Amino acid sequence: MSALLEVSGVSVSFDGFRAINNLSFSIGPAELRAIIGPNGAGKTTFMDIVTGKTKPDAGKVLWGETSVSLLSMSEAQIARTGVGRKFQRPTVFEDQSVTENLIMALKANRSPWAVLGWRAKAADLDRVRALAEEVGLADALPRKAGELSHGQKQWLEIGMLLAQEPRLLLVDEPAAGMTLAEREHTTRLLVDLAKTRAVVVVEHDMEFVRRLNCRVTVLHEGSVLAEGSLDHVTANPEVIDVYLGRG
Amino acid sequence: MTRTFLAKSPSVLIFLLILALFTLGVTLLSEAYGVAFLSTSFIKTLGKTLCLCLAALAMDLIWGYAGILSLGHMAFFAIGGYMVGMWLMYARTEEIVVAALSNETLPATAEEIRNGIAGQIFGVVGASELPPIWIFAHSLPLQLMLVVVLPGLIALVFGWLAFRSRVTGVYLSILTQAMTLALALYLFQNDSGLRGNNGLSGLQNLPGLADVSQDNLSVWFFWASALALGLGYLLVAWIVSGKFGSVIRAIRDDEARVRFLGYSVEGYKLFVFTLTVIIAAIAGALYYPQAGIINPAELAPIASIYLAVWVAIGGRGRLYGAVIGAALVSLLSSWFTGGRAPSINLGIYTINWVDWWLVLLGISFVLVTLFAPKGIGGLFDLAQGLRRPDRKGAPLGPDDGALMEKEARE
Ligand SMILES: Nc1ncnc2c1ncn2[C@@H]1O[C@H](COP(=O)(O)OP(=O)(O)OP(=O)(O)O)[C@@H](O)[C@H]1O
Ligand SMILES: [Mg+2]
Numbered sequence: 001m002s003a004l005l006e007v008s009g010v011s012v013s014f015d016g017f018r019a020i021n022n023l024s025f026s027i028g029p030a031e032l033r034a035i036i037g038p039n040g041a042g043k044t045t046f047m048d049i050v051t052g053k054t055k056p057d058a059g060k061v062l063w064g065e066t067s068v069s070l071l072s073m074s075e076a077q078i079a080r081t082g083v084g085r086k087f088q089r090p091t092v093f094e095d096q097s098v099t100e101n102l103i104m105a106l107k108a109n110r111s112p113w114a115v116l117g118w119r120a121k122a123a124d125l126d127r128v129r130a131l132a133e134e135v136g137l138a139d140a141l142p143r144k145a146g147e148l149s150h151g152q153k154q155w156l157e158i159g160m161l162l163a164q165e166p167r168l169l170l171v172d173e174p175a176a177g178m179t180l181a182e183r184e185h186t187t188r189l190l191v192d193l194a195k196t197r198a199v200v201v202v203e204h205d206m207e208f209v210r211r212l213n214c215r216v217t218v219l220h221e222g223s224v225l226a227e228g229s230l231d232h233v234t235a236n237p238e239v240i241d242v243y244l245g246r247g
Numbered sequence: 248m249t250r251t252f253l254a255k256s257p258s259v260l261i262f263l264l265i266l267a268l269f270t271l272g273v274t275l276l277s278e279a280y281g282v283a284f285l286s287t288s289f290i291k292t293l294g295k296t297l298c299l300c301l302a303a304l305a306m307d308l309i310w311g312y313a314g315i316l317s318l319g320h321m322a323f324f325a326i327g328g329y330m331v332g333m334w335l336m337y338a339r340t341e342e343i344v345v346a347a348l349s350n351e352t353l354p355a356t357a358e359e360i361r362n363g364i365a366g367q368i369f370g371v372v373g374a375s376e377l378p379p380i381w382i383f384a385h386s387l388p389l390q391l392m393l394v395v396v397l398p399g400l401i402a403l404v405f406g407w408l409a410f411r412s413r414v415t416g417v418y419l420s421i422l423t424q425a426m427t428l429a430l431a432l433y434l435f436q437n438d439s440g441l442r443g444n445n446g447l448s449g450l451q452n453l454p455g456l457a458d459v460s461q462d463n464l465s466v467w468f469f470w471a472s473a474l475a476l477g478l479g480y481l482l483v484a485w486i487v488s489g490k491f492g493s494v495i496r497a498i499r500d501d502e503a504r505v506r507f508l509g510y511s512v513e514g515y516k517l518f519v520f521t522l523t524v525i526i527a528a529i530a531g532a533l534y535y536p537q538a539g540i541i542n543p544a545e546l547a548p549i550a551s552i553y554l555a556v557w558v559a560i561g562g563r564g565r566l567y568g569a570v571i572g573a574a575l576v577s578l579l580s581s582w583f584t585g586g587r588a589p590s591i592n593l594g595i596y597t598i599n600w601v602d603w604w605l606v607l608l609g610i611s612f613v614l615v616t617l618f619a620p621k622g623i624g625g626l627f628d629l630a631q632g633l634r635r636p637d638r639k640g641a642p643l644g645p646d647d648g649a650l651m652e653k654e655a656r657e
Contacts (some may be wrong), residue, residue, distance in 0.1 A: 051507060079509035091504045093497045100493045110509045112518040116491045164508065 002065065004198045005168055010049060010059030011222075019045045020056065021222035029167065032194030034230075036207045037219035038242060044088060046219070047170045051085050052078040064167075080110060084166030088173050090153035094146030098137055098156055099209045101145050102128045105160035106128075120137045125162070135159040136185075150177040158189070172221040174206050188209045190242040206230075252485060259484045263477055270473040277469075279462040287465045291537045292581060292627060294469035296574055298534035299557075301476045303573035304566060305530070306525035306554050311563030312492065313519045316497025318418075319423030322430050322601045323398040326537030327528030329547065332447035333381060333389035338454035339384070340367045371445050378440030394532045395525050396626035402524035403517065410513040410520070427548045434543035446542025450535055460623055464550050468537045475533055476570075479526055479619060484566055495519060552565075558614050562624025571623050581602060613647075 003026040004119040006217045020042045024160040027033050035043050049052035050061060052075040063081065070078050079085075092101050106124060109115070120128075132138045137154040140148060145156055154177055161169060171190070175183045183205075188213060193199050203209050209216060209230060216233050220242045226233040233239050253260055275281040277290055285293075302324050340622060344363035355363075383389035409422055437443035453464060453643035495515060496566050497505045502512045504514045535541045554573075561572015582588055583604035591598040600607075619625055 004607075053503070053507075074511070075503075075506035076509050076511045085507050091501060093493075093500055093504070093513055095496060097494060104493050104497060104510075105508055110511065112491070112511075112515050115494060115510075116489070118490045120490075160508070189415050203629060215317065 001165070004031075005050065006060070006067070006135045007046075007050065008060050008062075012045065012049065012054060013247065018234045019222050020049065023059070023219075023223050025217065025224065027168070027198045027200060029198055030194065030196060031212040032191060032199045032212060033201070034212050034214055034216045035200060035208060035219060036204070036216060036233075037225075038207075039042065041219040042222040043219055044172060047085060047172060047200075047202070047220075050168075050170060051075060051083055054107050058102065068198065076179060078195045079164070079166075082165075082167035084161045084164045084169050086157050086161050086169070086171045088176070090150065090157050090177075092148075092153050092156050092160070094144040097142055097144055098132065098148070099141045100130055102131055102157060102159055105163035107163065131159045131163055134162065135188075147171040151182055154178060155182075158186070161192075166197065169200065169203045171199065173202055173204065175203060175205055175214075179220060183208060184211070201239065252488060253598060256484055258450060258567060259481065262480055262570070266473055266477050269455065273469060273496070276291045277462070277466050279466050281332065287462045290469055292466040292578075294465065294472045295534050296577055297469070297472035297476045298530045298537070299534075299554075300570040300573045301472075301530035302477045302527045302554060303557050303569040304476070304479050304483050305526035305559045307561075307563055307566060309523040309527075309571035310558060311494040311569065312487055312499065313564070315516060315520065316420045316555065317423045317520065317523075318420045318551045318555060318643050319427040320524065321554050322427040323402065323524045324403075324527045324531035324547045325541065325545040325550075326398050326536075327394045327531030328541045329441060329447065330390055330394040330528075331532040332450050332535055332541050333384040333555070334387050334440075335367060335454065336380065336447050337450070338362060339385070339449060339452050340364045342454055342457070343367065346465065352355065353387060356410070369442065372437040372443050372533050374438075378438075380440045382385045389437075390395040391532070394528055396573025398524050398528035400522055402521040406517045410516045413513075424551070425546045427551055431546035431548070433483055434546060441543075444544075446540060446545075447535075448540040450638050451537070451539035453536070457621065465537070468533065472533050472537075473619065475529060479530075480566060480570070482524075487566070530649035537642075544645070560611060560615050560622050564621075564623030565624045567627075568622050575623070576608070580608070583607075 005025075007023060009017065010020055010023045019096065023046065029078065037044070037092050037205055043127055044156075045054060045097070051057050052070065052073055055071065062068065063070050063083075069083075070081075070083075073081070088196065089124070093104070096104075103124065106127065108118065122209075127219040129138065129141070129218070129245065130225075135158055136156055137152060140152065149191075150157060158171075158174065169235060174186050174190070178186060187208065190199055191214075192199060199211075204218060213230075215228065216230050217227045218233050218239050225242065226236045226239050257376060273290065273293060275284065278285070278287055306320055309317050309320070341360065341364055343369060344360055345355065346589040348359060348363065361377065362375070366375050369375060369377070377384075383393060398469055404526040405426060409419060414422060433439055435444050441447065451461065451464070453459070487495075494505065494510055497508075498510075498512055498515055504511050517554070543592070553576075557572040557576045558569045559572070561570065561578055562568025586601055588600040588604075590600065615622055621628065
């Protein structure tokens with residue numbers, strides 16, 4: 001099985017500080033992967049590189065069956081090829097309704113001309129309703145996203161991610177601000193999604209990662225420290241030292 | 248589709264209705280078609296005001312909705328005026344020259360006529376040949392096409408350069424001001440081909456319609472301005488009502504996030520910039536025949552800043568707000584600066600409104616920005632809120648959310 005995303009030898013510095021150092025990472029087309037690591041390990045920066053927000057100083061980021069380079073693409077192009085991202089802090093459009101947020105995210109032609117003439121068809125509204133149902137916001141469709149609670153915003157953002165129908169999902173700390181029941185729901189959803197697509201989850205919460213029951217990559221100071229099952233990596237003395245030892 | 252759009256936007260219907268009634272009312276009070284209560288010059292003022300409202304609508308689309316504070320739209324308004332002005336001046340002068348030459352014994356050649364026109368128009372700047380940019384001036388359709396094409400092209404090139412390099416916020420505003428200033432300085436030169444600081448004049452006389460009095464012409468232009476404003480309002484309201492409106496408001500609030508949804512933010516900005524520039528240019532093309540004269544002072548950077556002030560006072564992010572702001576402030580402005588406002592004698596000092604109007608405007612702008620960010624349009628919310636109290640539960644503000652995030656991290 002060839003990889004969907006292949007990151008190799010990537011480095012990036014901010015004002016001389018090496019946030020990512022010769023990092024290599026790859027994930028298959030239907031795989032769930034958790035990334036853990038202490039604060040400042042470079043987890044978010046890694047996502048910035050894959051999504052085109054940050055350009056690396058060195059290395060390759062290859063995508064899909066034809067191994068096209070993502071480095072020459074803009075953020076919008078990368079998103080359109082099928083990389084979806086959930087941010088660490090929930091970022092939804094607070095001034096707009098839940099419906100409007102979801103409609104913007106729905107997979108459709110993104111060019112200004114196409115969007116200008118776009119009007120919601122019954123099928124689109126059904127899809128929006130189904131998505132809202134899935135993330136527990138069915139009753140909140142007409143409400144402004146800004147009125148939602150922190151947890152609900154997380155859900156809305158997950159709903160928007162689903163609406164995009166990406167082939168690779170990058171999820172930064174999805175469980176932050178969620179109740180226990182919501183965390184369980186999120187776990188189920190992520191495991192389910194990973195049956196048909198690649199999902200990368202960054203998470204601090206070890207319990208959450210354990211429930212994901214997947215391969216784990218440990219980042220430290222911008223490079224991969226260990227990779228394998230959670231039990232395998234947590235048995236690694238280096239990992240215990242830099243991460244678990246402090247936690 | 249259109250019907251559902253209008254049904255869903257009652258404010259559009261109300262606006263169009265008010266505009267229609269206003270147009271009818273003004274017509275019935277005009278000298279040409281009614282009881283002659285309103286003077287012809289006042290009708291022209293009202294017609295010009297409608298054109299300014301159309302420009303404010305464009306400003307609201309780009310600033311209020313897309314969040315791009317362009318301070319250069321009045322430059323395109325003026326360019327639109329210049330494009331129409333060139334034909335008006337050329338065709339009018341042609342009539343005069345042909346009439347003068349018809350007294351000669353030999354019929355005038357095309358060459359003689361052209362030279363006559365060039366001499367008449369460009370004598371003031373010491374030139375006797377038509378500059379190359381006047382090649383289309385003989386043709387109304389071509390010159391009208393230029394009203395749209397020339398500003399559109401400038402906007403495309405300028406916008407492409409600016410947005411592609413991700414110039415945003417105050418830097419973009421400064422860049423648009425610089426562009427405006429550069430255009431104005433260029434036009435001030437005598438060899439710009441547009442008569443330098445003399446500008447174009449006599450634009451109120453329509454070629455071929457010498458028999459029609461200004462009383463009638465003023466009402467015709469008023470009608471055309473009202474029609475343009477109505478159509479412009481419909482167009483902009485339609486644009487912002489759908490997904491496109493959603494995307495540009497999202498760009499205003501968080502453009503990075505919009506990129507990660509797969510939308511090319513630069514493409515949208517360029518689209519909105521070019522479209523609003525074209526709307527402003529059309530508004531200018533209708534304005535200057537009513538003003539009668541256009542010169543490079545019309546492109547002064549301050550004019551574009553006024554446009555932003557009108558929209559801010561009216562209430563940006565809502566279309567009727569922009570129209571109300573433009574109408575109110577520009578009418579008040581012409582009243583105060585026209586010397587008709589009575590001076591206030593304070594004994595030791597007399598407040599002369601011609602001088603003090605700008606101060607008053609500046610203070611109002613600051614007050615609105617500080618205390619009523621929704622502008623005059625916000626009053627409509629108040630009125631609605633009184634009738635229909637908000638029954639939604641207490642909104643969960645961002646502060647509550649932040650607390651939960653802290654809790655979750657523990
Ligand atoms: N734009 C930037 N400019 C300068 N330094 C940056 C920038 N972005 C990230 N960094 C630095 O790079 C390092 C890695 O940051 P990153 O946000 O990727 O960490 P993280 O693993 O996501 O941490 P956390 O668990 O706190 O979210 C940090 O030391 C951070 O300060
Ligand atoms: Mg992070």
